[in-house]
Amino acid sequence: MDLKGKSALVTGGGVRIGRAICHMLADAGANVCIHYNRSYDEAVALRDELEERGVEAHLAEANLMSETACNELMEKAVAMMGPLDILINNASVFNKQKIDDADMDVWMGEMWPNFFAPAQLIRAFAKHSEKGGIVNLLDRRIESLDASCVPYLISKKALAELTRVAAIHYAPRITVNGVAPGAVLPPPGKDEQYIKDHAGPVPLEVQVTPEDIARAVRFVLENDTLTGQIIFVDGGQHLGNG
Numbered sequence: 001m002d003l004k005g006k007s008a009l010v011t012g013g014g015v016r017i018g019r020a021i022c023h024m025l026a027d028a029g030a031n032v033c034i035h036y037n038r039s040y041d042e043a044v045a046l047r048d049e050l051e052e053r054g055v056e057a058h059l060a061e062a063n064l065m066s067e068t069a070c071n072e073l074m075e076k077a078v079a080m081m082g083p084l085d086i087l088i089n090n091a092s093v094f095n096k097q098k099i100d101d102a103d104m105d106v107w108m109g110e111m112w113p114n115f116f117a118p119a120q121l122i123r124a125f126a127k128h129s130e131k132g133g134i135v136n137l138l139d140r141r142i143e144s145l146d147a148s149c150v151p152y153l154i155s156k157k158a159l160a161e162l163t164r165v166a167a168i169h170y171a172p173r174i175t176v177n178g179v180a181p182g183a184v185l186p187p188p189g190k191d192e193q194y195i196k197d198h199a200g201p202v203p204l205e206v207q208v209t210p211e212d213i214a215r216a217v218r219f220v221l222e223n224d225t226l227t228g229q230i231i232f233v234d235g236g237q238h239l240g241n242g
């Protein structure tokens with residue numbers, strides 16, 4: 001897909017990796033709806049930056065913890081931009097919880113934003129849009145059995161499987177792909193030392209950046225022959241060296 005003039009919704013687009021994806025889309029000439037939950041100020045600042053660069057940029061608030069909120073977000077985005085061409089399921093939470101710590105509230109706290117919301121948004125996108133591309137942000141851990149963050153891990157593994165099922169279900173009209181980052185940024189509130197202490201060995205000995213992730217998102221969106229693919233952008237970490 002040529003991204004120029006296309007309409008994209010980026011969940012969690014105001015900060016961090018989502019922000020880099022919004023900038024990438026603007027670089028490619030796409031118009032962007034920046035979804036935010038708590039990061040209103042950052043989302044407003046990003047919208048203003050993108051508009052100064054000559055692309056159409058919109059804001060849409062939603063707490064993605066219910067089917068209604070997901071459907072309302074899609075309807076808001078469509079009301080502002082018309083049927084979307086691109087959906088980026090980027091919003092997510094990450095908590096370290098072992099199986100024994102995971103009561104139902106803990107499970108739902110990860111499963112809703114990380115899996116159920118993307119699943120509902122994919123469905124809503126396919127209802128409104130005849131054609132387009134969806135990219136789900138995953139995690140290199142989907143190749144692992146990391147027992148330190150089980151609800152998070154399972155939510156991302158589920159989204160990886162949904163990526164492949166949705167890819168075949170929605171072909172030929174919509175492509176559905178995944179980008180699986182390694183350790184890019186420390187969780188909000190932690191510093192760079194957190195990555196050094198927790199990320200484990202990276203075979204290529206590189207630090208993955210938000211812009212590396214955004215470039216991979218662009219690659220899958222622009223290539224009309226890709227669907228059901230999961231691109232690991234992790235310096236080779238998913239290969240199992242730790």
Ligand SMILES: NC(=O)c1ccc[n+]([C@@H]2O[C@H](COP(=O)([O-])OP(=O)(O)OC[C@H]3O[C@@H](n4cnc5c(N)ncnc54)[C@H](OP(=O)(O)O)[C@@H]3O)[C@@H](O)[C@H]2O)c1
Pocket residue numbers: 011012013014015016017018035036037038039040062063064065089090091092093094113137138139140180181182183184185186187188
């Ligand atoms: N950072 C990494 O190193 C890393 C590594 C592996 C995978 N990933 C994946 O890459 C993607 C981006 O990573 P990131 O670190 O930039 O993400 P993040 O900062 O952890 O989360 C992105 C945004 O998700 C939104 N969000 C969280 N809960 C929400 C809810 N209930 N309703 C609506 N929005 C909600 C928040 O938006 P507001 O701020 O507006 O509230 C948050 O800023 C995620 O899917 C993540 O799992 C990241």
